[in-house]
Amino acid sequence: MSSNDGKKRVALALGACAFAGTLLYFVVGGIGNNLVYYWGPTEVLAAGPKARGASIRLGGLVEAGSIKKGEGSNMSFTVTDGKKSFPVRCTSVPPQMFREGIGVVVEGTVAGDGVFESHRLMVSHGNEYRAPNDPAAINLKKLMDSTEGLASSDKK
Amino acid sequence: MAAFAAFLKKRADLTTIAVRAAYGFSLAMFLANVWMVAALLRNDFSISYVAQVGSISLPTWVKVVSLWSSLEGSILFWGGVLAIYIAVATRSLNDSHGWARPAAIGSWLVCATFFAFLIAGPAQPFGTVVDVPTDGPGPNPLLQNHVLMAIHPPFLYGGYVGMTIPFGLALAALITGRLSPTLLGTLRTSMLAPWTFLTVAVVLGGWWAYEVLGWGGYWAWDPVENASLLPWLTGTAAVHSAILTERRGVLKGWTLSLVIASFLLTILGTFMTRSGIFNSVHAFSQSEIGPTILAFLAGATIASVLLLGFRVDLLKPDNELDRGASRDTAFLAQNLLFVLFTFTVLIGTVFPLIVEAVRKVQMSVGRPYFDRMTIPIGAFILFVMGVGPALPWGSSSREELKRRLLPPMGLGLAFLLAALAYGIRTPWTLITLFFGGYTAWVTIFEALRPVRTRMKFRTDGFLKAFAQDLFGPGRRRMAAYVAHAGAVTAFIAIAVSSTSGRSLEQNLKQGESMTLGRYSLTFEGIEHAQEPNRTSVIARIGVTKDGKDLGALRPMMNQYATRRESIGTPDVRTGLVEDLYLSAMNIDQETGTVGLLVLINPLVSWLWIATVIMAIGGLMALFSSARVGQTIEASPKLQAEPVR
Numbered sequence: 146m147s148s149n150d151g152k153k154r155v156a157l158a159l160g161a162c163a164f165a166g167t168l169l170y171f172v173v174g175g176i177g178n179n180l181v182y183y184w185g186p187t188e189v190l191a192a193g194p195k196a197r198g199a200s201i202r203l204g205g206l207v208e209a210g211s212i213k214k215g216e217g218s219n220m221s222f223t224v225t226d227g228k229k230s231f232p233v234r235c236t237s238v239p240p241q242m243f244r245e246g247i248g249v250v251v252e253g254t255v256a257g258d259g260v261f262e263s264h265r266l267m268v269s270h271g272n273e274y275r276a277p278n279d280p281a282a283i284n285l286k287k288l289m290d291s292t293e294g295l296a297s298s299d300k301k
Numbered sequence: 302m303a304a305f306a307a308f309l310k311k312r313a314d315l316t317t318i319a320v321r322a323a324y325g326f327s328l329a330m331f332l333a334n335v336w337m338v339a340a341l342l343r344n345d346f347s348i349s350y351v352a353q354v355g356s357i358s359l360p361t362w363v364k365v366v367s368l369w370s371s372l373e374g375s376i377l378f379w380g381g382v383l384a385i386y387i388a389v390a391t392r393s394l395n396d397s398h399g400w401a402r403p404a405a406i407g408s409w410l411v412c413a414t415f416f417a418f419l420i421a422g423p424a425q426p427f428g429t430v431v432d433v434p435t436d437g438p439g440p441n442p443l444l445q446n447h448v449l450m451a452i453h454p455p456f457l458y459g460g461y462v463g464m465t466i467p468f469g470l471a472l473a474a475l476i477t478g479r480l481s482p483t484l485l486g487t488l489r490t491s492m493l494a495p496w497t498f499l500t501v502a503v504v505l506g507g508w509w510a511y512e513v514l515g516w517g518g519y520w521a522w523d524p525v526e527n528a529s530l531l532p533w534l535t536g537t538a539a540v541h542s543a544i545l546t547e548r549r550g551v552l553k554g555w556t557l558s559l560v561i562a563s564f565l566l567t568i569l570g571t572f573m574t575r576s577g578i579f580n581s582v583h584a585f586s587q588s589e590i591g592p593t594i595l596a597f598l599a600g601a602t603i604a605s606v607l608l609l610g611f612r613v614d615l616l617k618p619d620n621e622l623d624r625g626a627s628r629d630t631a632f633l634a635q636n637l638l639f640v641l642f643t644f645t646v647l648i649g650t651v652f653p654l655i656v657e658a659v660r661k662v663q664m665s666v667g668r669p670y671f672d673r674m675t676i677p678i679g680a681f682i683l684f685v686m687g688v689g690p691a692l693p694w695g696s697s698s699r700e701e702l703k704r705r706l707l708p709p710m711g712l713g714l715a716f717l718l719a720a721l722a723y724g725i726r727t728p729w730t731l732i733t734l735f736f737g738g739y740t741a742w743v744t745i746f747e748a749l750r751p752v753r754t755r756m757k758f759r760t761d762g763f764l765k766a767f768a769q770d771l772f773g774p775g776r777r778r779m780a781a782y783v784a785h786a787g788a789v790t791a792f793i794a795i796a797v798s799s800t801s802g803r804s805l806e807q808n809l810k811q812g813e814s815m816t817l818g819r820y821s822l823t824f825e826g827i828e829h830a831q832e833p834n835r836t837s838v839i840a841r842i843g844v845t846k847d848g849k850d851l852g853a854l855r856p857m858m859n860q861y862a863t864r865r866e867s868i869g870t871p872d873v874r875t876g877l878v879e880d881l882y883l884s885a886m887n888i889d890q891e892t893g894t895v896g897l898l899v900l901i902n903p904l905v906s907w908l909w910i911a912t913v914i915m916a917i918g919g920l921m922a923l924f925s926s927a928r929v930g931q932t933i934e935a936s937p938k939l940q941a942e943p944v945r
Contacts, residue, residue: 168641168644171674172644172645172648172649172674175649175670175673175674176648176649176652176666176670178669178670179666179667179668179669179670179673180664180665180666180667181664181665181666181667182662182664183662183663183664183665200667202665217807217808218806218807218808218896236806237806237886238806238807238808238886238887238896238897238898239886239887239896240886240887241858241867241869241886241887241888242866242867243887285663286663289663
């Protein structure tokens with residue numbers, strides 16, 4: 146191998162590194178700004194002002210007596226995980242199974258007035274998210290996993 | 302499985318044994334599949350898989366497709382498809398492939414052994430049931446909901462499983478340290494078959510989501526969708542870099558790397574979709590199959606990287622890569638863009654998994670990431686697809702470049718103005734349409750270049766010249782431009798449909814109406830339908846456009862006998878300009894109300910049309926290069942394609 150070849154290789158390697166670095170910078174930045182957090186009411190409350198504007202999937206049970214229908218498809222209700230609860234305002238038409246006490250996942254963010262504003266409402270199909278000895282407590286991961294809403298775009 | 306005998310190569314009699322082993326595996330696996338289908342049709346619930354997914358009430362077609370509707374059966378089906386591929390591929394190899402032949406067969410059989418092991422071990426479709434039930438639950442209702450369930454999986458398997466063949470050939474090239482023209486030809490052909498299947502499968506998956514899931518779109522950057530897209534991206538890059546390797550004798554190691562990456566991504570995709578780490582209809586149940594596939598993926602990756610690391614230097618380039626504004630550079634740019642695309646999607650898909658594994662936090666990467674990263678890359682790919690074929694091979698003068706590159710601008714501007722007139726203002730959509738017009742011109746112009754030459758020098762009529770080119774030596778070239786034409790169409794359809802649609806959600810009481818754009822929708826009443834395996838509640842929606850009656854659409858909710866939840870089916874009025882998409886979110890029979898999601902989706906049907914065009918291009922290339930392969934075997938010096 147001539148020294149010219151060696152130089153070429155070094156240049157090529159440097160170019161590849163620069164390319165990969167730039168790519169990584171954009172990708173990491175892009176991912177960081179577009180994360181969707183899977184949270185329950187407790188986690189949303191714990192996040193405080195950080196939750197405002199962040200993309201969140203809020204999971205929990207629809208609290209009994211909290212559903213209020215508004216104009217058109219507007220609706221509000223409260224989501225609870227047995228310990229804490231969080232108010233939700235929803236603009237999407239609810240799926241068939243939506244009712245009090247059922248596990249739901251709403252996607253959206255916390256608005257300025259401290260209410261969770263959602264454009265997408267999904268209902269859990271399973272029952273496995275309920276804790277065996279405490280009906281009010283839930284397993285958040287299992288709830289997320291068993292949610293397969295009609296309006297869901299990514300649960301195929 | 303006496304597959305490993307094949308690795309003791311360099312002895313002719315062992316090659317014969319390897320060939321026999323390959324045929325033996327194929328026959329056994331094929332018969333196992335036939336046996337299972339027969340059992341499903343006979344409702345033989347003493348076999349565990351039939352007890353799990355079978356049901357007497359199912360229509361016959363659902364019984365047949367039940368073969369791939371659940372985990373164990375789908376692995377069996379994988380084996381079946383692999384059997385067919387290995388049999389055909391083994392047949393296509395002969396002595397002219399030299400020692401690459403036993404090496405390739407050996408690699409295939411290692412993969413085959415792994416899947417045979419999966420069927421015999423973690424996934425056991427043929428287990429016996431002690432208490433034989435009288436009836437079974439039937440497959441997941443989402444999978445019974447549409448005939449696409451019968452079509453999408455075989456195409457996807459045709460793509461996924463088929464990547465094993467070029468993978469084996471690539472390993473063979475590395476093991477023997479030589480990529481002969483014969484082997485390269487076979488490699489390219491063996492890439493085209495799975496590529497064509499995968500192209501159709503990716504879009505069919507989107508079509509299924511569109512027709513069944515009812516959220517109104519066809520692509521959501523869902524991990525499952527990404528899993529099907531990733532090997533397609535590297536596969537497309539490989540098909541292109543193989544042309545450069547064939548023509549210039551360069552980038553041999555790179556082409557092999559892309560082929561290997563495509564295979565590894567299919568295994569990664571299988572792991573992601575089947576192991577249950579992502580919840581979806583593809584993840585049938587939590588099972589021990591995940592770690593096994595992961596182990597195989599790790600093994601295959603390590604083996605490939607080691608082989609590449611130690612042997613790739615043996616594949617010396619025959620030429621220098623051309624620099625400057627030439628078609629060579631365009632091929633290179635295309636390759637880099639596709640690899641970039643792959644990395645972007647791969648990282649976005651895998652990132653949540655890593656975070657969950659490390660920090661035990663559940664999250665996902667949102668759609669905006671994928672959109673923001675991939676739209677510019679996609680637009681550049683479209684640009685290269687236009688400029689590349691317009692450029693000559695090798696270097697050329699400035700005047701030549703101007704003469705080739707400027708005229709297509711006309712159609713680009715025309716598309717741009719049409720989009721502005723239609724009311725499109727999204728910058729990236731406008732850019733895509735400009736590049737789309739440019740590329741469409743280049744594609745048609747270049748596709749017909751030999752035809753024009755023929756007409757000029759032989760004074761043939763257009764049709765005669767066209768037919769001679771299509772059925773003569775120009776088919777492979779024509780095939781490429783047909784595939785490009787499909788791709789341009791797809792780009793435009795995706796750009797417009799994803800940015801220029803409109804949607805509205807509303808609750809309607811019986812007799813009430815709503816309007817969206819030029820459509821007016823009236824909820825006329827509730828209907829019922831009864832089928833053997835389900836009952837449906839249907840919302841009849843009367844549709845008028847600009848006051849003209851278009852009849853009724855019937856989105857519905859289906860209740861399956863064996864399942865608790867009801868599942869909706871949207872109704873779509875498909876048109877060449879736009880689709881009207883109605884999805885019933887809920888139907889309340891007591892109060893007589895329906896919650897409707899209504900969308901107007903422009904140009905979506907062109908995505909389906911585009912896919913058919915691309916698949917035709919793939920098939921044409923497949924059949925022309927099969928023939929080219931034969932001529933190369935006859936005379937190794939022969940160049941496959943006339944220059945330009």
